[in-house]
Amino acid sequence: MVWAALSPMQAQAQPILTARCTVDSLSTNAEAAARVEWARKCGTIQNVGDPTAFFDTGTSSASGGTLKDYLESDPERNPEGEGAFTGPDYLFKVNASTVLALYLSGPTYQAVDADGYFKWSRDSWRRKGRQLYPTFSTSSDITAQDNIQLFPHRTLADCMLYFDKESTQPAFTAFHVNGYCEAACYTPEQKILFSSGEVPILEAVRSLREDLITLTPDSTLDNLRLQRNSTYSYTRELRDAEQKLCIITTQSGGKLSVTLEHPVINGEGRIVQAQTLEVGDALVKADGTLDPIVDIQRTTYFGKVYNIAPVSTDLVSNILVAQGYLVGSVRFQNDEARYLNRILLYQSVPDDVLP
Structure with a gap:
């Protein structure tokens, strides 16, 4: 089953499915930012048409005055966003979609672009570790059999969409944003710990399990404690790749199969990418015991991969249990990527040395 991408604005009380599409993959944040800026520019020029056709959000701008935004599509007349470059995830708000895709929360600045439209930004240090970007197809229903993947021009030279990445086949057809792409990690059979026990990630996605188990914020490497958390989002790909x-x-005979960039806790309490681990390093079990690595194989897999994030945003509570081992949530590949290679789980301080 394929899941549509939902945003917090559309589904605040249930887990959110966020799209990632390897078929339309961009390898760097610079490429993602360029795609987002292209969508912002095309959305204003093609669908807004007049720099004065803004609405005042009433929110203060860090540059002075209030933030002005543009609606690229009428949610009542065109709820599926046919022809819109920003899509329904961000309610067709051109500037809001830009900052939400590229930045963490923070002061929002406002300027005017070369075409006279208001444009928002935030401080560079608030950039997401892995930025999001829109992906397109011919239908708003990603499960439709006749839904065809579309691509912007390979150099973003125009506001056309194409059937091929080489930009040789213009798509003179309706188009839709199917979601915003980001990274994912687990193969479908990998088991994640929920309150009732281990559940394969694909089964959890299908049932929208909300009872995720994570570490408590005060856990240490020699005093790990688990808590029932809540699921904030699931990440999955749109298409097999x-x-x-x-x-x-x-x-011990345990096995963990993850993508190369997946965040894993090693025996030092440090969060690292799976691809940096070596034989002789150790994974950390949920009970705190170390399990030395005896073999690492790199292979390829054709299909979808998945990931998950809890509601809590503190770092230690974003450590969960997969296949019995401590791993990081998807936030360590996106918003909190700057914490990779840092120690998150320290040894407890003995009582007899406390003052």
């Missing part, structure tokens, strides 16, 4: 995986085997 070839994935590069690390298959990690431990001394």
Whole structure:
């Protein structure tokens, strides 16, 4: 089953499915930012048409005055956003979609672009570790059999969409934003710990399980405690694609299969990418014991991969349990990527050395 991408504005009380599409993959944040800026520019020029056709959000701008935004589509007349470059995830708000895709929360600045339209930005240090970008197809229903993937021009030279990445086949057809792409990690059979026990990630996605288990904020490497958390989002791909995986085997016979960039806790309490682990390093079990790695294989897998994030945003509560081992949520690949390679779980301070 394929899931549509929902945003917090559309579904605040249930887990959110966020799209990632390897078929339309962009390898750098610079490429993602360029796609978002292209969508903002095309949305204003093609669908707004007049720089004065803004609405005042009433929110203060860090540059002075109030923030002005543009509606690219009428949600009542065109709820599926046919022909819109920003899509329904952000309610067709051109500037809001830009900052939400590229930045963490923070002061929002406002300027005027070369075409006279208001344009928003935030401080560079508030950029997301992995930025989001829109992906397009011929239908608003990503499950439709006749839904065809579309691509912007490879150099973003125009506001056309194409049937091929080489931009040789213009798509003179209706188009829709199917979601915003980001990274994902688990193969479908990998088991994540929920309150009732381990559940394969694909089964959790299908049932929208909300009872995710994570570490408590005060957990340490020698005093791990689990808590019932809530699921904030699931990430999955729109289409099957070839994935590069690390298959990690431990001394106890455990096995963890994740993408190369997946965040994992090593024996030092440090969060690292799976691809940096070596034989002799250790994974950390949910009970705190270390399990030495005896084999690491790199392989490819054709299909979809998945990930998950809890509601809590503190770093330690974004450590969950997969296949019995401590791993990081998708936030460590996106908003909190700057914490990779840092120690998150320290040793407890003995009582006898406390003042």
